[in-house]
Amino acid sequence: MSVASEEPPAEGPDEAGEAEGESEADEETEPAPLNVLERHETGHWEIAGFAALLAIGAGVLFSQPALLLVAAVAVGLAAHRQAATQPSPALSMDRSFEPEEFDPGDVIEVETTIRNVGAETLADCRFVDLVPDELSVVEGSPRRATTLRPGQRCTITYAIRVRRGRHTFDGVYAILSNLAGTTEDEYHVGTATELDCVPTARPLQATVLRQLTTPYAGRLTTDKPGEGLEFHATREYRPGDALRRIDWNQYAATGELATLQFRTERSASVVLIADVRRASYVRSNPEDPHAADRVVEAVGRLFVTLLDNDHRAGIATFGPDYWLSPNDGSEHRNRGLEALGAEPALSPAVPEGQYPVRLRVRRLLRRLPEMTQVIICTPLIDEAPETAVQMLESAGHEVTLVSPDPTAMGTPGEIVTALERRRRIRAIHEFGVPVVDWPVGERLDVVIARTVAGWSG
Amino acid sequence: MSEDAEPVGEPTARPPLPAGVAAVAGAVVATAAVATASIVAFGAAGLGAWVVIVGLVLGRARLVTAGTAVVFSGVLLAGILGAPPLPLLVGAIGTAVVYDAGHYALRLGTQLGRTGSTELVTLVHVGATVAVATGAGFAGYLVFELGAGNQPSSALIALLVAALLFVAALHSS
Numbered sequence: 001m002s003v004a005s006e007e008p009p010a011e012g013p014d015e016a017g018e019a020e021g022e023s024e025a026d027e028e029t030e031p032a033p034l035n036v037l038e039r040h041e042t043g044h045w046e047i048a049g050f051a052a053l054l055a056i057g058a059g060v061l062f063s064q065p066a067l068l069l070v071a072a073v074a075v076g077l078a079a080h081r082q083a084a085t086q087p088s089p090a091l092s093m094d095r096s097f098e099p100e101e102f103d104p105g106d107v108i109e110v111e112t113t114i115r116n117v118g119a120e121t122l123a124d125c126r127f128v129d130l131v132p133d134e135l136s137v138v139e140g141s142p143r144r145a146t147t148l149r150p151g152q153r154c155t156i157t158y159a160i161r162v163r164r165g166r167h168t169f170d171g172v173y174a175i176l177s178n179l180a181g182t183t184e185d186e187y188h189v190g191t192a193t194e195l196d197c198v199p200t201a202r203p204l205q206a207t208v209l210r211q212l213t214t215p216y217a218g219r220l221t222t223d224k225p226g227e228g229l230e231f232h233a234t235r236e237y238r239p240g241d242a243l244r245r246i247d248w249n250q251y252a253a254t255g256e257l258a259t260l261q262f263r264t265e266r267s268a269s270v271v272l273i274a275d276v277r278r279a280s281y282v283r284s285n286p287e288d289p290h291a292a293d294r295v296v297e298a299v300g301r302l303f304v305t306l307l308d309n310d311h312r313a314g315i316a317t318f319g320p321d322y323w324l325s326p327n328d329g330s331e332h333r334n335r336g337l338e339a340l341g342a343e344p345a346l347s348p349a350v351p352e353g354q355y356p357v358r359l360r361v362r363r364l365l366r367r368l369p370e371m372t373q374v375i376i377c378t379p380l381i382d383e384a385p386e387t388a389v390q391m392l393e394s395a396g397h398e399v400t401l402v403s404p405d406p407t408a409m410g411t412p413g414e415i416v417t418a419l420e421r422r423r424r425i426r427a428i429h430e431f432g433v434p435v436v437d438w439p440v441g442e443r444l445d446v447v448i449a450r451t452v453a454g455w456s457g
Numbered sequence: 458m459s460e461d462a463e464p465v466g467e468p469t470a471r472p473p474l475p476a477g478v479a480a481v482a483g484a485v486v487a488t489a490a491v492a493t494a495s496i497v498a499f500g501a502a503g504l505g506a507w508v509v510i511v512g513l514v515l516g517r518a519r520l521v522t523a524g525t526a527v528v529f530s531g532v533l534l535a536g537i538l539g540a541p542p543l544p545l546l547v548g549a550i551g552t553a554v555v556y557d558a559g560h561y562a563l564r565l566g567t568q569l570g571r572t573g574s575t576e577l578v579t580l581v582h583v584g585a586t587v588a589v590a591t592g593a594g595f596a597g598y599l600v601f602e603l604g605a606g607n608q609p610s611s612a613l614i615a616l617l618v619a620a621l622l623f624v625a626a627l628h629s630s
Contacts, residue, residue, distance in 0.1 A: 042564070054533065058533050059536065059614075066536055066539075066545050067537070068597065068601070069598055069601060070545055072598075072617060076592060076594065077553055077589060079624050124578055141570070141572035143569040145569055145578040147577055179585045181561060
C-alpha cells in the first residue's frame with residue numbers, strides 16, 4: 001500500500017500538478033463548511049525592529065558603517081512582518097476509503113483531498129485529518145503541511161486499522177498562516193465522514209441454551225415428553241393416542257399396548273445482553289482486543305446462531321441503552337447485525353458516564369417477554385453481573401453467562417483480579433447458572449462445545 | 458488497559474527535519490561568514506550555533522531564541538571589530554534564517570509532529586525570508602557603495618531610521 005504523504009508533496013508547483021488541478025477544476029469546487037476556531041499572533045519577527053536598532057546603535061557608537069547593513073537586513077524583515085496579510089481561505093474537502101469492503105482488523109487506506117477553491121494563494125497551510133480516537137494509524141501520517149495555490153489540491157494519505165462499529169472522521173483541522181508566519185488561524189474544515197465496519201458474524205456449531213422455551217415448535221430439544229424426533233420414554237396406552245405412536249414391538253412381545261413418547265422440540269426466545277460498560281474496556285495485553293470487543297463478537301455470533309436454529313433472538317446492553325426485542329426473520333437479522341456494526345451504544349468508543357446495572361435490569365425486566373431466556377456476555381470483572389443474574393433468575397428468566405476472560409497472571413494485581421473473577425464464576429455456578437469462560441486466544445466454538453460437554457457429562 | 462492508538466495531533470518536542478536542517482544551515486553560514494573577519498566573533502557565533510542545535514533537539518523555543526541572540530552578537534562583534542560589509546551581510550542573513558527556520562521548525566513540530574511531510578512549506582517559508590533579507594541587505598549595500606566617499610553612513614542611518622519609523626507607523630495603523 002503506497003502512502004503519498006511519504007513522497008515529496010505531490011501536486012506541488014510543477015507543471016503536472018497544475019495541469020491536474022485545472023483539468024479537474026469542475027469537480028469538488030464547492031467550498032466546504034469552514035469554522036474559525038481561533039486566531040493567534042505568533043510574535044514571529046517581533047524581534048527584528050529591536051535587532052535593527054541594536055545594529056544601528058553599535059554602528060554609530062563604534063563608527064563602523066558596515067554594521068548598518070546588518071540593520072538594513074533587520075529593517076527589511078520588520079517590513080516583511082508588517083506587510084504580511086492573513087488569507088481568507090475557501091477550501092473544499094473530500095475523503096475516500098480504499099477498499100470499500102472490509103472486516104474488523106483490516107488495514108484500509110484513507111485519502112483526504114483538500115482543494116483551494118478560493119482566489120488567494122495559501123502560502124502556509126497545515127492540515128490534520130481528524131482520525132477517530134479509537135482507530136490507530138498504522139502507516140503514513142494524517143498530518144501534512146503544504147502550500148496551495150488557487151485550484152491546487154493536496155492529498156493526505158495514510159492507512160488505518162479499522163475496528164468494528166461506527167467511526168466518525170470529523171473533517172480536517174487546518175492552521176493557515178501567512179508567508180512571514182506572524183499570525184495563525186485555526187479552522188475546522190469540512191463535514192464528518194462516517195465509516196461503518198459491520199462485523200461478519202459467523203454462526204457457531206453449538207449454542208448454550210437452557211430449558212425455558214416458548215410454546216412454539218422449534219429445534220430446541222426439551223425434557224418434556226410429547227411430539228418430536230428423539231426418543232424420551234414409553235408410557236401405558238391411553239385412549240385417544242395416535243396409532244403411529246403405539247409401540248408395536250412391545251405389543252408383539254407382551255401383548256400390552258404402550259405409547260412412545262418423544263422429547264418435544266420447541267423454539268426458544270433469547271435476549272443477548274452485551275456488557276459494554278466502561279468496566280468492560282479492559283485487556284491484559286495491548287495487542288488483544290478489549291473484553292468489550294469480544295463481548296460484542298460473542299453477541300453477534302450467538303445472535304446469528306440462534307436465528308439460524310429458528311429461535312427468536314434479541315439484543316440488549318448493560319451500558320448505553322440499546323434494545324432489540326426478540327424476533328426472527330431475515331429483516332430482523334439484518335437489523336441486529338447492522339446495530340452491532342453501527343449502533344453508538346455498541347461502538348468501540350469507551351462510553352462516558354456510569355450505568356448502574358440494577359436500574360438497567362429493572363428496565364429490562366419490563367421489556368422482556370415472558371418465557372425468555374437471557375444470555376449475558378460480560379467479562380465478569382465486577383460484582384454487577386452477579387446482581388443481574390440474581391434479579392433475572394428470580395424473575396423467572398433462565399440465565400446463561402458467556403464471559404470473555406480479560407485477566408492475566410502477570411503482576412500481583414492481575415492475579416488478584418483473576419482470582420476474584422474465578423470466585424465470582426463459582427458463586428454464579430452455585431445459583432445453577434452455567435458460565436462459559438472464554439480465555440483469550442481460544443475459539444468461542446471450542447469453548448462452548450467443551451462447556452456443553454461438561455454439563456451433560 | 459488503555460487505548461493504544463497513535464496519538465493524533467499530539468505535540469512532539471522534536472521538530473521536523475527540513476526546517477531544523479535549514480536553521481542549522483543558517484547558523485553554519487553565519488558562523489563561517491563571521492569567521493573570515495574575526496576569531497573572537499567566530500567563537501561567539503559558533504557558541505550560538507550550538508545553543509540553537511541543543512534548543513532544536515530538546516524542542517525549547519527559548520533556547521533557540523537565546524542561541525540566535527548569541528549568533529547575532531557574534532555578527533555585531535565582527536562588525537565592531539571592523540569586518541568588511543559583505544561577510545557582515547551574509548552573517549546577518551544567516552542569523553535571520555536561524556531565527557526563522559528554528560522557530561518555524563518548533564511550531565511545525567508541535568502542530569504536526571515529525572511524521573508529516575513539510576519540505577515544500579519549509580522551502581516557501583524560509584525562501585521568502587531569505588529573499589526579503591537578501592533584497593533589503595543588497596539595497597543597503599548599493600546605497601553604501603554608491604554613497605562613495607562623502608559620508609555614506611549618515612545617509613544610510615537616516616534611511617534606515619526613516620524606514621523603521623515607517624514600519625512602526627504601519628503597525629500602529
